Amino acid sequence: MEKQPHKAIKLIDLKKHYGENQVLKGINLEIDYGQVVCIIGGSGSGKSTMLRCMNFLEQYDSGEVQINGKLLGYGSDAQGNLQLAPSHITQNDLSEVCMVFQQFNLWPHMNVLDNVMSPLLRVHKLGKQAAREKAIAVLEKVDMAHKIDAYPGQLSGGQQQRVAIARSLGTDPKIMLFDEPTSALDPELVGEVLKVMKSLANDGMTMVIVTHEMGFAAQVSDKVVFLAKGFIEEQGPPKILFTAPKSDNLKSFLSTWSERNSGIV
């Protein structure tokens, strides 16, 4: 990966609340291009909210989200005050960022090919032939090129998620965000999705992954971030974080997880 002048993503004292509930209480995080970062933590720890702020699917209250060095979602008006930026400007700043969702979010009225082609035709303004070729190429990458005529409702969850990943890849993202990409899948389908994600990581994609798959996090990530109650409680390389957790919260989180996985609970 060539040297980039900016961090892929930088969060500075990021805060967000829903009503009375302060979900993010001041998050600081830097993610380099080419890094794979896994976000772990219990439910309600704020990990999904943090990820959604990186894509501006949630507006944040204070602090900064920077994508490639540029403040996301807000701009200065004539008086120099921060104002919510127009939607299309924010979308443009996010043109190299893609989100893969827990619920896949394929558009059910389009077949697989059209799902992948649609952003290429509508947003990236490719011609029909070029869009089609590109769509088939990325579908081959996730091993779904044989299903181009199928509708999402006819596919398994794992297949739908692979199509969703292909749809993202079609737009040539530099940064991919994954919001619990395997949590809605039957256990036997998790592997096929993780395999695709692993190959993306090996190709040098910048990835931020909210996940409960600790084994996967340990294998692929450069950095693991543990969130608890709206704070980053601990972060570091997976080897250190998983084998020598410092905070009590992380210790109990990891022990609950390993108990569950060894079948004791």
Place this chain on the structure above:
Amino acid sequence: MFDFSVVLKYSDSLLNGLWTTAWISLLSILIGFVLGIVLCLGRLSSHSVIQYCCRFYISAVRGAPLLVQLAIVFYFLPYWGINIPPIAAAIIALSLNTAAFQAEILRGGFQVIPNGQKETAWSYGYSAWQCFRYIELPQVLRNTLPSLTNETIDIIKNSALISTIAVTDLMRITQTYSSTTYRPIEFFVSAGLLYLLLTSCISVLGRYLEARLTPY
């Protein structure tokens, strides 16, 4: 006792009336659809004044008889110096009426689309219009087609009321001939069958479109 041959004598007129009923109803459905989408989007708008106005319109139109609405359009417009032929008044009243019903049908269609689908479109850079045009509308049309077919059938039947403002639709012609020939049973039964024929065509068409448009 019943003599339908008298109906046959006037069949040309009856078919003309059927044609008038058909095109006025279908045109009103189309105009009402466009207005209905606008109303529905207004009803779903986050702008409270727009939302309230659309809500008020929909409740008012759905809550008052079509006959009253027809009379208002037909008698009040000239009162304000706007003179329009009865057919135009009929189309305006029917369109304004069905718009309210279609708005509610469409609203249901928009509301069942999971928010995640729209978020996804936004995150890919779709404008609000593109999301509406390529993601929402095709699904809304598919999901609401049975109800829209129903509404079309309702409007065809309700359009009989436009006979009261001197439009020579099927009902008006039926009434005229049944009184001049003293054969009301024959004429009203025939008119009923003609309405049935028209509405049956619509439901067959609706079912055909449903089958074509529902691949998943």
